Amino acid sequence: MGSESRDQASIDFQIEGKSAVLVLSGTWIVGVPRPSPVDASARIKSISGVEKLSFDLRAISDWDSILLVFLRKCYDAAVEQGITVSTSDLPEGIRNLLTLSLAVPEQKSAEMDSENDWFTRVGLQTLRICGGLDDFFVFLGQFVIDCGAFVVGRARIKLRDFLHLLHETGGRALPIVALLNGLTGLIIAFIGVIQLQKFAADLYVADLVGLATTRELAAVITGVIMAGRTGAAFAAQIGSMQVNEEVDALQTFGVSPMQFLVLPRVYALLLMMPLLCVFANLFSMLGGYVVAVSIADISGIQYMNQLKEAVSLSDFFLGIFKSCVFGLIVAMAGCYRGLNCGRDAASVGQAATSAVVTAITWIVIADAIFAVIFQIIGI
């Protein structure tokens, strides 16, 4: 090793009767062009009548692991052909490494062997999903039981931790909630004004913004923001506690993770979501106000009066009610994914991702269900 010459790597087969010698020469290091091991093993497989293969490496000037890869491939190909390979001619270092790489046969896992057909795969997948549902119902059942414990006052949530959660899910989420809802109000008003101007009905932009905001958008947008912001955070926090065995430690002290980790988070979000929704309504209407006053021919007073006419208290409370449900969905999805997180770092990321996806999916589904129900009962 250590030669400066960069002579081309090459191979040569010398076959004498029943024994073959593979002569390698030149520089065998990573990044330098060299004969392909695939061609060499194909060559070995194609020769017939040979019973013994040995290697001649005397002409090699420099080598690293890539030479071992080549030798190993040739070795495997020869063994497959029933050819005995003699490694005794190899330099000691290379021989030892090759022997080491052959010492433990490659682990063939049981699953890799069985090539499942389509029906088996569908069946297994279905079982897996059902198992997941099972886990979720266990979680839900435990949650309901422990909800009772909280009401009775047996669960032990530290006030300081709870206040911290309230701050985290409430106050610190307010700026982004306000910004995004303000912009949404602005956009709706903008589209509305352009359309309504055609009928000289600019004033009704207040109805449009007011109703869309209070009944639908404030709750949904706040829910989606909280899913991305807080739901993911819950899943990641609880998930990394799971990885770190902190959840196990809680359990060995007889503290239910449900009471200590899940309940405070669910209650915090359940309390803060309606408040955030109130702010979301306010900022969305403000966004509409800005557009109405600046682009349309409406005065501020007119906009406010029209808003008061258009939006009833029941519209407002309907949105608030929805936001509570969305808050519950976000918190439950985050905590459920966190508690069911695997035991390595990658699964914390997965838990956070699936918490967000689950929460947003269920928010949209719940919203659709509400739309139908409210239509039927006529609110």
Added chain:
Amino acid sequence: MSMNQEPKIAVRDLTMAYGDFVVMRNLDFEIKKGEIQVIMGGSGCGKSTLLKHLVGLVVSHSGEIFYDGKRFAPDASDFDSISRQFGVLFQAGALWSSMTLQENVAFPLEQYTDLPAREIAELVDLKLSLVGLAGFGHRFPSELSGGMRKRAGLARAMALDPEVLFFDEPSAGLDPLSSVRLDDLILELRDALGATVVVVTHELASIFSIADRALYLDVETKTALCNEDPKALLDDPSTDPKVIEFLTRGAASDKT
């Protein structure tokens, strides 16, 4: 303290499995009060899993575990009262990262006792000083080294003066001196508190210095091969060669 001869912990025909995958089967052993029981074996043999069964974190596939003759399982009525006697030191300490050391150690005391805050604080200071962490109470776990976290975890495990202490790989990640000190601490705790100690480890030095008995879990046969004093095991001709090989780092098999 009663003088009955009943073992502190009795494991009867325990089989551990994850789904269909059997980790260990037919485990049957007893641990006497005040003994230090080591659970040893190669990597991945199920040592930590056995510990999780013993503390009730995992439900056994079949078989039973008894503490003082009382059946221990999550559905048993005594589950809470039995698990209250436990102190567990997890592999990486498993301190609650949102709490300071002081709060970590105080947590079990607040959970289970009605002591006034002042007494809890005094007890916490005492426990922290026992593991050499006096004055670190206001630090968060992230501000400590791995060894300090482990010692803090021990302080938390000792908070309620447990009757049974469990250690999961206590010397993993510790330098040789710290690991010897931890071994000494384990011996002192046993002598002072009369606690029963269960240690999962494959650190030979600590096996020989602390173990009264060592249970060897074998990956291949998926069961325990022996449960004796490790020093006696070496001299006993009937000891399974695998155990001898394990206890001598393979030196015994090289000679033959």
